[in-house]
Amino acid sequence: MSPIWTILLIVIPLLGALLVAFDREEGAYQSAMRTMLFTLIPGLFMLYQFDYTMGSEYQGAASINWISDLGLKLSIGTDAIALLLIALTVLLGPIVVAASKTAITEDRRKYYAWLLVLQSAMVGVFAARDLMLFYICFEFTLLPMFVLIRCYGSTNRVAASTKFFLYTFTGSMMTLAGLMYVVYFVAQETGIWTLDIAMITSIAPRMPLDHQAWVLFAMLAGFAVKVPLFPVHTWLPLAHTEAPTAGSVILAGVLLKLGTYGLLRFAIPITPAAFIEYAPFIATLSVIGIIYAGLICWVQEDIKKLVAYSSVSHLGFCVLGLAALNVSGLSGSVLYMLSHGLSTGGLFLMIGFMYERYHTRDMRQVGGLASKMPVWSFFMVFFAMASVGLPGLNGFPSEVLCLIAAFQSDAAWTAAHEAGAWGTTLGPWFAVFAGTGMVIAAMYLLYMVGKICFGAYREPEGHHAHEVLPTDLSRREIWTLIPLAVGCLVFGLRPVYLLDAVSDPINDTVIAAYENQHHELHIETNEEHAMTEHSTSEQHP
């Protein structure tokens, strides 16, 4: 695969952003839409040209030196996991633009320009093969999102955007410090200051366990905030509630996945021993998140807040799958990243469409919409079911895989380490508690659907019909939903397509993690061995 497609995916939105920024105010939507549709071409080419049989090798690699004294290079390349996440990003692009057509009425140039910049930064994160390009793009996603929430959000937008920026920026400064330490360690071992991810992941696991633990926690500081894991999730409901529809869709669809992607790409390969050591801790946090956020959802009256908290709950499963650290867990997790983007993205779109018509998100004020808006209600029920995990839709296979992984985690563990295994692993208890999360999800989502779609029709006082939009969904709105719905169905009915595509890189990640953990163990035991040998030789001459 030629690197030109990835480069195009990064460059086209940037050029489009320039075009939109200097275009007429009226033409902004058209230009943004054209740019987003245009990026579909290289995106589809990549999906088509990618050689899925090549294992976990990076394809379409290219790199430019920037500041070699600091090891700064700009190098790109994709494997199957990155490719699928890029595909999700590219797919969501036109959808969010289409969803903003009537919602955003003023200052459109700024809006669409930043949306395009965000698109490019997100592709950059997944395509980065170099630590610093990853970090730069990872951070750069903050700025467009900050602008989108700050300028186009609802009433409490200033607080929401500030909280969003500061939480994530603080976390990622810690991540930067941790990653710098890793780079320094690699420099000590090899004599080369390099930020190349492949090089780092091959050397860094040699770190002693306590160093690995510090690095892991530094990385968690950045990635867990982004996911978000339980104690640091408080920015998310606020940001989601205040963001414009497109912002929420991107946030739920792609930005949250940067955290889990970071854990998968960096935390596991760089600090395997510490990750295995602290897996129960991470898993506990995610299980608490699953149950706690689920219970919060149950008492929400604000429908957007409900879906936002459901994201916290759902991504708990995703992290649980990572913490299980076996093939089914990682596959489930990657599947979850993709399917959550489709179903929750869809839910946020539905809420956005409703909000445009009724100007409220309060379930006490709106209800029984099935009689007035049957098409809307159909899609609402559909995406809610996908989110609940109805078999046949996309939520089911990924959730089940994550749970099975948590169940089997100790079996895989024992198989991997017959002798000398240390640390504890996940076990059935984690799966049992996480499983209640599925039940809770069914409760709150069905409760929401029941209240808002069925029952007697309620509308807020002083409600007028929208000047432009019809009562039910317009054709444009239906077309924005159809790709997501089709995606949900395909992923739900044939998850094998995706699992096959990502199986090689996931297998390699798991194997490398256990081998490298063993490697670290090996050094430790060697030292201990040498010490004990010395003492025992005195005792037993």
Place this chain on the structure above:
Amino acid sequence: MIEKLSFIIPELILFIATCMVMVTGQWPVRAIRQFTPWIAAVALVAAGMIATMTPSDPNALFPNMIPYAKFIIAFVGLILLVNLTGTVDRDLEDDVDKGKPFLPLRSTGAEFYAFFLFSLTGLMLTASADDLIWLFLALELTSLPTYIMVAISTHKNASREAAVKYFFLGALGAAIFLYGFALIYGAAGSTNLAQIAEHFAHNDLGTLGLAGILLSLMGLSFKIAAIPMHFYTPDVYQGAAAPVSAMLAFVPKAAGFLAIIAIVATVGWNEYGRLPTTVESLIWIMACITMFVGNTLALLQNSVKRMLAYSSIAHSGYMLVGVLAGPGHAGAPFYRNGIAAILFYLLCYGVMTIGVFAVLGAIEKKDREGNPEEADDIEDLRGLCKTHPVLGWTVVICALSMLGFPPLLGFVGKLGLFAAGVSAKQIPIVIVLGINSAIAAVYYLRLVAVAYLDKGDRPQQAVNLSPYMSRRLAGACSAIGVIALLVIAQPLVDAALTAAKFNGPSRIDHNQADHELESDEHASVFVSDPAHEE
């Protein structure tokens, strides 16, 4: 003595220009008066170009410091000059427009440009100092003109108050570090920096030497605006005209850091790259408190100049991390060389901070009597991207860069400090640096949000462009610089690394050496492994 002349040709050029500027600045013919800044500009360009050709001085502690240091001084000085043009004599030239005769007695233009060049001459001399006396004189030559520039920069009493405050504290600072220099001389028996370094490398620092170093650092903390002598910064920056504040943010800070590097280098780093414990803990505490005080107090400010003053304090704290890291072993790469990181960061800091000050100078509002007054309140910047796009975007880009937002210039600079700190095993201070970057995000974001994003919720005073075209130009130059220097960062980083090559003796420190060996087995890899040198 005569061979020293080859190292100070740039200073001589600036000195000649100073003399010319003194005369042309109050020439009765207007065209010649207006030609004055051009003389200074030509001199700066010439000085910068000649500085890059300066031969290396094998006897100095940093043999190749001069080319890079003087080049960035001339480069940033040029942006400063563009920014400063026309600050004084505005009323006078208005009167001349109305047909009144030019009164040289009322004019301060000549002095203003002359003092500016004097100050830069002093700064360049600091870079080439190899002797305590020379260092002291150079530092004073840097600072003395700035006191007067603060006083004459506006007609307001606030400027005079600021100047007096600045002068007295400056005199106190100078007295303290002069005392320190004297004690160092007492301990080492020489005023030559290389000889002092030689002495301290083989002898214990002793109470006298230690007291000398500590007092010098304390006095120099006035120049870099760090704890414990940072109190003047917000008042002085607010009292002076914005272009002069921009100059205060860069010129004395650069002089202070060059002097601190020289003084700390005499004590030297041991073979594990550590300073003596006492000096190290002192700088550690200084850096830590400076960062926290600067950033937390900046959060509370509504005046942009005060905010930038506290941010200037915080940035000094960041750069002190580089002093802690030290130059590393011989031939250390950039990521290990904290001194190179400081030298590079000075350039980044100069370029990005001037941008915001230039914008403040480029807009004005009416005060109570209806006289034009520089914008200072953060509300004055509201919606600037809409009303004056170039100025607004300058604020946005420079503030984001100061925040260390990737991939802007400030991020690359901070990355150098991060890397140097981590490689020198100064992990705790690097974490403090990280935390502080996050705190700083709050107030820099406020600048970005006010200028670009937020609509006002209270009626704001009308803000107009001030008649200084040059300040808009300076602002645009620094905003472009923040992005353009990224592209050519590689040669700059290389030059900073060359400049920071440490030629001094490695301090032999038996107690610490044993301690290091126990605590860490990796350090020896760094010292002995030649594979690091690419």
